Amino acid sequence: MADFSHFNEHGRAKMVDISDKHESERKAIARSSVNMNKLVYANIVEQKNKKGDVLGVAQIAGIMGAKQTSSIIPMCHPIPISSVDLSFTWVELEAYDMYQLVIEAEVKTVGSTGVEMEALTAAATAALTVYDMCKAIDKGMTIGPTFLQEKSGGKNGDYHRETN
Amino acid sequence: MADFSHFNEHGRAKMVDISDKHESERKAIARSSVNMNKLVYANIVEQKNKKGDVLGVAQIAGIMGAKQTSSIIPMCHPIPISSVDLSFTWVELEAYDMYQLVIEAEVKTVGSTGVEMEALTAAATAALTVYDMCKAIDKGMTIGPTFLQEKSGGKNGDYHRETN
């Protein structure tokens, strides 16, 4: 059976030792989404044309969330993030009669460990922020699925999620 | 069209004024999930019988995440949380050949605003933590959907998600 690297010989959680790992440029891209009805969708799109907008707040929340990853996720290493960027795409899911805001977060570092968790935390935080700002209109929105789209750098090889 | 309470008269984001709102006991329950293959599932379940376990770490991450909500979600009010509890349930989704860990987070406060975001943040943080601790085995896990299951307290009435 595969081993959990996050547990010590006593079976207790530890922060994995990365002292011997090579510094290299690493990148990860994660995605989340917020699924909403037409009323919420129309409000966000309408608002977007004004100075302040829901996605603008979510964008910043995602960037700041990436920087807080190691204080939110217990076993994450504190690392010097060198880049965070989020982008938003609207998808109209006709099969589900649902408006889906797709959030993609890309994080880079030059360091000894990957930034998958930073990218996932950025995407999840941006999605939670959209929910927060729209929940007065409808509490029925759902967040996710949230997943890793790809990662590169590091000795364990790259990862690209298969399209399904 | 419905109004966003989170924007001021200049169209910019603000923290909604709750000075006039009544203090009352409020509760919210949110759910998230981590969807994984059999190998990850088997490792978590196997580990559970030892002293340290993945879900134990996720539990604490969720509780601490609830307390960090107002520093993660830009427009959230800092509030005195009076209770946080998480529980885990395994669901075997045969239709999808997938093992799903369902995470339910319940948060309470006696205060002037609801705790929906605290419950959602707790559930999302616990799910991200499970991903972090198992990603060495499989990076293909997905998180969510994450959603509000119910809330009570406050003048806007209760909310119970309809079963679908």
Add this chain to the structure above:
Amino acid sequence: MADFSHFNEHGRAKMVDISDKHESERKAIARSSVNMNKLVYANIVEQKNKKGDVLGVAQIAGIMGAKQTSSIIPMCHPIPISSVDLSFTWVELEAYDMYQLVIEAEVKTVGSTGVEMEALTAAATAALTVYDMCKAIDKGMTIGPTFLQEKSGGKNGDYHRETN
């Protein structure tokens, strides 16, 4: 000579005891500003018409800064902020050939101590954020003066800054 309430009988700093103070609605308004040349000014104004804008980021930084006040200012009490709102005004100071962005932050609480520091921290944080986002264009910008414009609530009476 007036007494510093922030020192104990040994002459060392302490957090002032507010256990006996009455809970009431309190409000404070602070102002800061960023003084810049025409190039920076034109870039900010031009950008404002697009989706993301410098002031939108500063707005959110100010709101989140208000929430971090008690972890930034050593002797500040942690308090449940009930409202934060910032607004921006442009002033063309002809006498100084300078473009001035005036930032006003209003903070409210229902609590046992005032929110002067929260309002000042919000305004100062927004100003620092404007500097950060424009410093690639010109590092010569100056921030401030930053000051308390008015406060109300609490037993010590209201304060309104005299016009000068």
Add this chain to the structure above:
Amino acid sequence: MADFSHFNEHGRAKMVDISDKHESERKAIARSSVNMNKLVYANIVEQKNKKGDVLGVAQIAGIMGAKQTSSIIPMCHPIPISSVDLSFTWVELEAYDMYQLVIEAEVKTVGSTGVEMEALTAAATAALTVYDMCKAIDKGMTIGPTFLQEKSGGKNGDYHRETN
């Protein structure tokens, strides 16, 4: 056998529910100490006569530490601390040929739960800070014992440590 209130019915850690607890004034006093040799002692005392001093830094670290308690101790409730004060006393332990700096931290709140952990965290943080600032002189210093001296307020009655 006594029950742990910090575990739910599944045996997992939770934040204890204090929704039903009465708000009242509560106080706790904790003590820690730093035990050092004569060289470190002489340096601290000598420095005290100048503008900046080791104990001045420790004092502020203790106050700020009290405010961070709920983000350091997983199951602690975030509470509105109304007062923090630390004091220092030197004890010359002849039996052990040791100079002992005794740190006493007093914390107050008007709230639904006690402040024992805030007082203990304040005292421990101040002690760690003294160690940090003097470790270039001697790494052999020891911290503690750290303990609760007394608490009052709340329905469970007062506690006063017996002299030993």
Add this chain to the structure above:
Amino acid sequence: MADFSHFNEHGRAKMVDISDKHESERKAIARSSVNMNKLVYANIVEQKNKKGDVLGVAQIAGIMGAKQTSSIIPMCHPIPISSVDLSFTWVELEAYDMYQLVIEAEVKTVGSTGVEMEALTAAATAALTVYDMCKAIDKGMTIGPTFLQEKSGGKNGDYHRETN
């Protein structure tokens, strides 16, 4: 027109990518000030002769503020600060009948991006702390101007503020 590096191709804020930037020693010096009347000035100076003092607290607040920069300023990179030092100078501005406390903060790093924001945040935080500790005497104090005095290191060349 000059480009903002802090916006992506969609016009939304991003954290600038510094993955390709060279690690080098970098330094920045920023200044802020607190302008006060004679009563406040006299109290601070009087207090300075005792063990605890206003400037001692401001000093520590500035150092800790520098370390919090990336969690306060949304687009700032988290970086390993290698040095922070603040100094205070009193200036008697006869033309304005005003006592001015000048605060200078110097921050160093060995890293891929400059520390201008860390120096500015340190100076601004120290100034806010002085305001906080003296506001019981006079709320009319003003903070700033706050500005970058000089920076060195990095490929964009050094910056030295012109005397005016």
Add this chain to the structure above:
Amino acid sequence: MADFSHFNEHGRAKMVDISDKHESERKAIARSSVNMNKLVYANIVEQKNKKGDVLGVAQIAGIMGAKQTSSIIPMCHPIPISSVDLSFTWVELEAYDMYQLVIEAEVKTVGSTGVEMEALTAAATAALTVYDMCKAIDKGMTIGPTFLQEKSGGKNGDYHRETN
């Protein structure tokens, strides 16, 4: 008399300049303990056999505490921690009729300064967490002594605490 490196030429606290220090692998091991009566001891041991346990929560608190060191200890440098591991041992101190939980924390970094404070903070945080979770049973527990057991790496040589 030995010099304090943590004070500048004005006698005020500063963060020591480590810009010129060499990056190398560094390790530190610290110990703390919680001293308790038989009732508390029996409860912890009994609980250990279930899914969640007191030591599991303390373990995670210690790891997260190590990551918070530079925001808790004023003069500590923020550093990229590469490993944190804690272990627990029970000692029955017959001479004192006391059950002692010994906590050992090992922290590593590849950086320009040591991790003594991170190891001490991890151990102290874990001990405080044990106290928190057991204080409903007995408030008479004591924490510590907390001390540095050993350190290695860096130009100042290794340190190994002498057995006493």
